[in-house]
Amino acid sequence: MNIGQAAAATGVSAKRIRYYEQIGLLGKSKRSASGYRVFDRDDLHTLSFIRRARRLGFSVPKISALLALWQDQGRSSADVKRLVETHLDELREKIGELQAMVDTLQHLADRCDGDKRPDCPILHDLERSES
Amino acid sequence: MNIGQAAAATGVSAKRIRYYEQIGLLGKSKRSASGYRVFDRDDLHTLSFIRRARRLGFSVPKISALLALWQDQGRSSADVKRLVETHLDELREKIGELQAMVDTLQHLADRCDGDKRPDCPILHDLERSES
DNA sequence: CCTACACCTTCCCATTATGGGAAGGTCAAG
DNA sequence: CTTGACCTTCCCATAATGGGAAGGTGTAGG
Known part of the structure; x- marks a missing residue:
């Protein structure tokens, strides 16, 4: 299987x-006589794993x-779980940051008339002298 | 005021x-005779705005x-509000994506024993053949 | 007056994960 | 044998910084 077919399949x-091969996430691909990368079912399986x-x-x-x-095969599920929970913490932290931005902005937008006049609490807040 | 002081102040x-000057977010800075950037109160004001x-x-x-x-000065608050609401939409979309990841991962982690045995629903899910 | 030392300048490199595209080799069908 | 689809490697670009080198400046103290 050539790379195009592997791409379509996964x-x-x-x-x-x-790129994944280059940075070492994947081992070096087997190559055909002419230098084309050749993928087998196991490779596809790994690629699908990576994609998910x-x-x-x-x-x-x-x-x-x-x-x-x-x-x-000798892994412990504890190791897997730990890795995932660390990732969950990071995701939640990111969500928290984004949510804080949303809260602030929504608050400001609610107070903005959104009409033809120039007065706007959003700009007023960005412009404030403190902090 | 030199750049270091402006940095500390803002x-x-x-x-x-x-960088902001280079990409044109800020106009070209005034320079001292020796080529040092010079910042005044207005510049600090703008930098603080950008930071917020x-x-x-x-x-x-x-x-x-x-x-x-x-x-x-002739802006309409509607323009400001529109820009902010577009941004809010993008933030919320991003949060939604992250939250979906969290939901899936939490679900899997909940089902992972996290002990010494290798069986793990997390890996099992990443490995699954569908999708 | 000269020497440190802190601070400034520009320039280049690295980051993350990916896409775009060029130049050139390969393969299968007609 | 030509054409067109596919493959290869290589370089460039992205966003918004940080790091660091090489070299100029400004000031304070001896």
Whole structure:
């Protein structure tokens, strides 16, 4: 299977597959006589794993750790869970930051008339002298 | 006032100030005879504005728009409000994506024993053949 | 007056994960 | 053998910084 077919089969673009190989997330691909990358069912399986992990917001280094655990038959589920909970903490922290922005902005927008006049509490707040 | 003092006074690092000038978010700074950037009270005011906008998650292009409105005495608050509401939509969309990740991961983590055994619904899910 | 030392300047590199595109080789069908 | 689809590598760009080098400036103390 060539890279284009692997990409179509897994939803991971050819560009990304080459990138993952380059940074060492994937081992070096087998190559055909002419230098084309060749993928087998196991490779597709791994690529799909990576794609799902990306969708859940894991960074490449974290996926690397997840892959290592996945392939380690002697892993403990505690290790996997710990990794995921750390990720959950980070996601929640990010959500908290974004939510705080939303709260502030919504508060300001609620007080903005949104008409033709220039007065606007939003700009007024951004302009304030404190902080 | 030199760049270091302006940075200390506004909380915007010297690096960032230079960057903002370079990309045109700030006009070209006045310079001393020896080439040092010189900042006055107005500049500090603008830098503080930018810092607050950054903290509320606005991108540089959006801040550029906000600054233009801020400095336009003939603006309408409707324009400001529209910009902010677009931003709010984007923030909320991002939060939604992150929250969906959290929901999925929490669900999986809840089902993971987190002990010494290798069985783990998290890896099992990432590995699944569908999707 | 000269020497430190702190601060300034510009320039280049790195970050994260990906897309775009060029130049050139390969393969299968007609 | 040509065409077109596909592959290869390589370089560039993204957003918004931080790090650090090489070299000029400004000031304070000896």
